[in-house]
Amino acid sequence: MSAPTAADLAIAVLLPDVLGTYSDAGNAVVLAERARRRGVSTQLLTVTLADAPPHGADVYVLGGGEDAALPAAARWLLRHRMRDALAEARAVLAVCAGFQLLGSTITDLAGRVVQGLEVLDADTAPGRERAVGEVVASATVATIGELTGFENHRGHTTLGPAVQPLAVPTRGTGNGTQQHGRPSEGALSGAIVATYLHGPVLARNPSLADHLLALATGLDQPPLDLPDQEPLRRAYLETSPHARGRRWRPIGRNRSRRRG
Amino acid sequence: MVAEQRFWVARHAGKLTSTLSRRLGRGEGAVIGGRVALALDPGALRRLARERRIALVSGTNGKTTTSHLLAAVLRTLGPVAHNATGANMPDGALAALADAPDAQLAVLEVDELHVATVAGAVDPRVVVLGNLSRDQLDRGNEVRAVAAALAQALRHHPDTWVVANADDPMVVWAARAAARTVWVSAGSGWSGDTAGCPRCGEPLRLTLGRAWGCRCGLVRPRPQWSVRREDCALTDDEGLSVPLSLHLPGAFNLGNAALALVAGAVLGADPLVAAAGLANVSNVGDRYRKVRRGRHELRLLMAKNPAGWAETLPLLEPDASLLLVINAREADGRDTSWLWDVPFEQLTSRPGVATDVVAAGERAHDLGLRLDYGHVRHTTVTDPVDALACLPPGKVEVVANYTAFRTLARRLATEHT
Numbered sequence: 273m274s275a276p277t278a279a280d281l282a283i284a285v286l287l288p289d290v291l292g293t294y295s296d297a298g299n300a301v302v303l304a305e306r307a308r309r310r311g312v313s314t315q316l317l318t319v320t321l322a323d324a325p326p327h328g329a330d331v332y333v334l335g336g337g338e339d340a341a342l343p344a345a346a347r348w349l350l351r352h353r354m355r356d357a358l359a360e361a362r363a364v365l366a367v368c369a370g371f372q373l374l375g376s377t378i379t380d381l382a383g384r385v386v387q388g389l390e391v392l393d394a395d396t397a398p399g400r401e402r403a404v405g406e407v408v409a410s411a412t413v414a415t416i417g418e419l420t421g422f423e424n425h426r427g428h429t430t431l432g433p434a435v436q437p438l439a440v441p442t443r444g445t446g447n448g449t450q451q452h453g454r455p456s457e458g459a460l461s462g463a464i465v466a467t468y469l470h471g472p473v474l475a476r477n478p479s480l481a482d483h484l485l486a487l488a489t490g491l492d493q494p495p496l497d498l499p500d501q502e503p504l505r506r507a508y509l510e511t512s513p514h515a516r517g518r519r520w521r522p523i524g525r526n527r528s529r530r531r532g
Numbered sequence: 533m534v535a536e537q538r539f540w541v542a543r544h545a546g547k548l549t550s551t552l553s554r555r556l557g558r559g560e561g562a563v564i565g566g567r568v569a570l571a572l573d574p575g576a577l578r579r580l581a582r583e584r585r586i587a588l589v590s591g592t593n594g595k596t597t598t599s600h601l602l603a604a605v606l607r608t609l610g611p612v613a614h615n616a617t618g619a620n621m622p623d624g625a626l627a628a629l630a631d632a633p634d635a636q637l638a639v640l641e642v643d644e645l646h647v648a649t650v651a652g653a654v655d656p657r658v659v660v661l662g663n664l665s666r667d668q669l670d671r672g673n674e675v676r677a678v679a680a681a682l683a684q685a686l687r688h689h690p691d692t693w694v695v696a697n698a699d700d701p702m703v704v705w706a707a708r709a710a711a712r713t714v715w716v717s718a719g720s721g722w723s724g725d726t727a728g729c730p731r732c733g734e735p736l737r738l739t740l741g742r743a744w745g746c747r748c749g750l751v752r753p754r755p756q757w758s759v760r761r762e763d764c765a766l767t768d769d770e771g772l773s774v775p776l777s778l779h780l781p782g783a784f785n786l787g788n789a790a791l792a793l794v795a796g797a798v799l800g801a802d803p804l805v806a807a808a809g810l811a812n813v814s815n816v817g818d819r820y821r822k823v824r825r826g827r828h829e830l831r832l833l834m835a836k837n838p839a840g841w842a843e844t845l846p847l848l849e850p851d852a853s854l855l856l857v858i859n860a861r862e863a864d865g866r867d868t869s870w871l872w873d874v875p876f877e878q879l880t881s882r883p884g885v886a887t888d889v890v891a892a893g894e895r896a897h898d899l900g901l902r903l904d905y906g907h908v909r910h911t912t913v914t915d916p917v918d919a920l921a922c923l924p925p926g927k928v929e930v931v932a933n934y935t936a937f938r939t940l941a942r943r944l945a946t947e948h949t
């Protein structure tokens with residue numbers, strides 16, 4: 273595959289008007305800027321509830337929203353047949369409510385069920401209490417490494433048996449469920465990266481941003497120099513129990529059940 | 533009898549603690565004093581409020597400023613009890629009333645999550661609601677939930693007048709539950725939380741001027757009072773025009789002044805008379821205060837959330853350098869994600885050299901990284917006082933969020949200039 277030409281990478285932020293509560297649109301800014309610094313120009317598209325979506329964007333970014341906004345977002349995604357667009361995208365990042373909406377069903381506190389896009393084999397139901405706070409999680413892909421972020425959600429998400437979690441949380445709740453005997457955070461499925469982490473997650477975790485950019489461009493992503501990045505990462509990793517030596521260890525008997 | 537004694541003890545214990553706390557230099561005595569009194573007697577707030585005409589001021593941004601402006605308005609009628617330090621929880625309200633036993637009028641700034649409690653105890657004549665936007669989401673307070681709780685609280689007070697900003701859809705949604713409302717077109721600079729309808733989540737349509745509406749039927753109510761920005765005036769729907777000459781900067785402070793004058797009018801203060809006194813309000817707590825320190829002349833500005841920053845960035849003088857200070861303690865919200873909703877990119881159009889913006893505070897690097905991605909050249913120095921050394925002589929605009937502001941203002945005061 274040849275290198276993308278100018279403005280070859282179209283990044284669409286879906287529904288920041290209702291899925292913008294937790295500043296996740298910043299993820300698109302991070303992707304665009306990291307691409308730009310490496311000589312790949314980008315186009316940022318903002319798609320609101322009042323718009324029709326651009327099918328065929330290269331990258332789609334969805335964020336978290338208030339619980340009340342979820343049905344309206346789901347209706348919009350289904351009405352505009354976004355399932356196909358997302359399934360064909362080069363890279364998708366879905367955070368929190370965005371993650372839930374890519375799954376099959378989302379059940380609210382009153383027991384009402386909202387249909388998701390079924391791009392991911394995942395179902396969400398309310399947990400006993402809201403998970404709010406810092407998360408540290410070890411990605412299931414070695415090149416992504418340690419992830420940090422801030423979670424703020426009530427939903428617990430159960431992944432289907434074939435879905436790989438994005439990470440294993442060592443601090444915080446993440447999906448709030450176990451996958452193959454280990455706590456899980458987010459999901460990885462082909463070009464889709466889903467997570468409960470805000471921050472925005474790509475600002476906090478440049479390796480995850482570059483994972484998405486590698487998917488989107490097919491190019492290696494050489495490191496970038498952002499002077500505040502390292503001290504920031506250090507600060508978030510140091511405040512975690514992980515750094516104080518309570519490292520999570522895989523439990524032996526569950527290893528054999530992991531997917532290859 | 534027993535209750536009265538308890539009340540007396542509670543009130544005096546509270547005052548004593550408050551005085552002690554102030555003498556010991558532990559900062560604001562009001563909260564600690566009020567807390568002691570409330571712990572000793574939960575009915576104290578109700579009894580202290582009896583026989584007084586009380587206005588509550590709430591909302592996300594500008595409530596401290598609006599409460600100061602309203603206190604100035606009401607002083608044209610007589611002495612006013614006021615929680616001027618911004619201690620806006622029930623204990624702060626109690627301390628303010630205890631400190632001014634003879635004031636018939638009171639202005640109580642109240643945190644938007646505590647309106648139900650305080651209103652339940654003091655049965656206010658007026659509740660002022662300026663705006664509702666996202667703030668401290670990590671407490672799980674989605675703005676719609678806050679608006680719903682306010683609506684619930686207002687339903688219990690059918691005799692209370694609610695002075696509400698008609699330009700803020702979330703405020704309208706909260707205030708529509710009230711039996712008596714005065715709608716004020718006070719302006720609204722932030723649409724990030726209300727692009728979706730507060731009631732149904734569908735997109736809001738912006739129509740003519742400041743009007744807005746939704747298919748579900750929620751529309752902007754017709755305002756009885758409006759801020760006219762062109763000539764800085766407050767007008768009513770019968771042709772009255774009140775000049776707003778303020779010392780405080782910014783269009784949003786015109787809105788705050790308008791809400792204060794209308795709330796004052798509900799309590800009997802003639803807006804034409806009261807407006808003259810508003811120009812004397814030059815700083816609010818330490819907000820907008822100017823401080824000379826060494827080779828720098830600082831102006832202290834507080835901005836706590838995206839809406840507050842969006843209002844503050846346009847105020848910054850183009851030839852001043854900038855010291856931006858961010859903490860993320862509990863009172864600020866632990867999550868710093870909101871920095872990404874602040875339009876810092878605006879700063880790239882400022883003239884000046886690379887060193888004239890400093891990112892500081894306990895979360896200086898969160899801010900610094902945000903500025904990196906926004907192409908704002910800056911240096912990052914965690915300690916805000918040390919950071920001043922990086923800045924060229926002359927004017928410095930200091931913008932800080934809540935605890936960063938309070939800590940820095942205190943340090944600048946004690947350090948002496």
Ligand SMILES: [Zn+2]
Nearest residue numbers: 729732746748
């Ligand atoms: Zn509606």
